[in-house]
Amino acid sequence: MKGDKLTAWSFNEIFAEIQRVWTSQLLSQRTLEHLYMFAIALFFSFLAGVLIGVLTYRNPRFADPIFNSLNIVETIPDIALLVLLLPVFGIGKTPTIVASILYSILPIARNTYTGLSNVPGEHIEIAEALGLTRREILFKIRFPLSLPLIAGGIRIAVVFTMGVVTLGGLIAAGGLGAALQNGIQLYDMGTILVTGIWIGILAVLLDGAAGLIEHILQVRYGK
Amino acid sequence: MILTAELLQATLEHLVLTYTALTAGILVTIPLIFLSLYSARLASMIMRFASLVQAVPSFAVVAFIVPLIGIGFMPAVLAIMLRVLLPTIKNTYIGLFNVDSTLIEASKGIGLTDFQILKHIRLPNAYPAIFAGIKFAAILANSIAVLTALIGGGGLGPIIFEGLTNFNTVKILTGVLPVIGIALFLDFSFSRIEQRLTPEYLRK
């Protein structure tokens, strides 16, 4: 049933439609592709973001130039960033992952930097008085105390990454965005609806999971 | 450049699309301010819903419009507006309700009505956050306006996607550079306005 009009469907028809789209658009495989790109991109954004956060904290004079540049990247629309990378990386998964990383570094790096720099002075003072070295203060006090904020940055990155990875469908990266584009090109309402809702559910779940971690950290530290 | 006239036309279209959707988004946000006056709970529910949906990728939102109302300029405006609403609503809410509760108590204590509290305490406090939301929304609108080319919204998007299908780098750049230009312009101009509008005591 390839409907071009939205009419009242029975439960069975809906179920049959979901099944049709799921198999014809290979949604299982698309989902795996999607999550694969998502995981790789998020992992490297996390590494790079925390690293940049720590480095800018250690060398605050680099903070402004680095964050200003990242801010410009952030201002460029994600779709524009994606196509700009084409001449360098060609089409497919690589430019999609690279664009996701470029986009997601900023929230993680900025939150890491803000977290590390803004640990309340009283905690630092007591750590110094207890006899912790600078390095120990960084790793045992500043870093753990910044975790809720860093988790908040990761949560933003999760949303960004999900968005860019979905756009990857437009440049032959596969993933669920590809199914969505198929739906639009074939003007297939069922495909658009099923894929769109499925992407929405995944995105909300991942965002919720990240939010839960953030919340747990906040509660643990009594905020 | 080969397509000067066409490019100018497309850029104009793009701007119209962006600003129409942005204005619509802001206009829809305003009632929320008054809603929050009457029911903090309802406002909080809207806010929760908004931040939930904010996680949904723009591409999915844009595609989703098609089964609902079809393709063309108006669906494109609606798609952008829906996506743009989220940050403005969220920031408005945060701004209005993140006021020191003792300040609110004190204001009630000296006999301000709810409306007066909104006008004199909550709104001034919410101002920077609301504006930051609008700035973010403007940049987002410009970005999604590219995507809405997929559902017949016009603007600069069609040039980019045409370039994509033909592997025509020049064409891609012809479409992308104005988009980036608009983004930087929006960022710059809104930052300037933001600075102007920020009350003296809140400036860094």
Place this chain on the structure above:
Amino acid sequence: MISGKLFERIESLRLENVTKKYGENFAVRNLNLEIKGGELLILIGKSGSGKTTVLRMMNRLIEPDSGSISINGIDIRKFDPIRLRRNTGYVIQNIGLLPHLRVSGNIGLIPKLEGWKEEKIQERIQDLLNFVSLPPQVFTDRYPHELSGGQQQRVGLARAMVMSPPLFLMDEPFGALDSLLRAQLQDEFYRIKKELGRTIVFVTHDINEAFRLGDRIAIIDNSELVQVGTPQELIFSPSSNLVAEIVDSKRKYRHIDALKVKDLAQPLDKRYILDSGLSAASVLDHMSAEGLEIALVFDSPENSGRVGLTDVMKAVSSGKSLDEALKPLPLFSPETPLLEALLRLKTGGGSIGLVLENDKPGGILFSDRILQNLV
């Protein structure tokens, strides 16, 4: 491993001509002060007078602009600051528990960094929690925000004690607590202080706390030391009006004529009262079990006496009877004027008297308690 003990015991902690300026303003000005090993020295003064600054210079959180600080004759600039701090117990003005660590994590932080074995750390944590009267099975795994203010303060104290430092620096440790809790913790701390037998520099701006806990009191005003001495010295010979005002001797002592024994007697604690005719050995058992330094024997006004723990020990070891170890015990009626009672206590050479109501023990009078209560 950064620490090893820098010193087993503090013989002296000496500040010579220490000055610290912030911009044009003196925070501490030309301070000379010697703290003796084992004493609890109080630093007292108004807000902003420089107390915290003095304390922070002692473990090199900040360095003086001029002058020197030495421990056991060694300039502390010779010590690695990290090591010095791990040899110093620091309790901070606003408690300062680290919010991301459980009680065990807060207390065990430094031992962990020092590479202690896990079991040893756990054991130490249990001991310390018991020591500060927090049952370990309840509190070990709590986060700071799950503790009351008083409990947090105890954990802060336990944390400062974990490395068994010979020196404690305490910056208004009870400042954040309400007055009832403060009094209770002061009492506990008084006990702990004796058991620790460590050198303590203790900042407060509460004169009652100072008199209650301090061996000596240093009064700081406007970045300068005004006077240092025992509570008695400050009360009876204040060097200036300011000191007199701070110890408030005039106002409080005006009322002493009017006071009677009953006004300042402590309620009777039965543990202190013994029957005559007990053997010295059983009395020793009783006293050690109850943790008493002194006990009173009372059958009738004619047959009474007091005895100290060391007297009883001597009696036991030399096989004497309890009666032979007894010293005279001053007896008062509740209506006895306080001044008269103080005089009799002083001439009798003791510091404790029994208050009789209808010829039965009804209360106890401690001379040092009187002093504390008066000021």
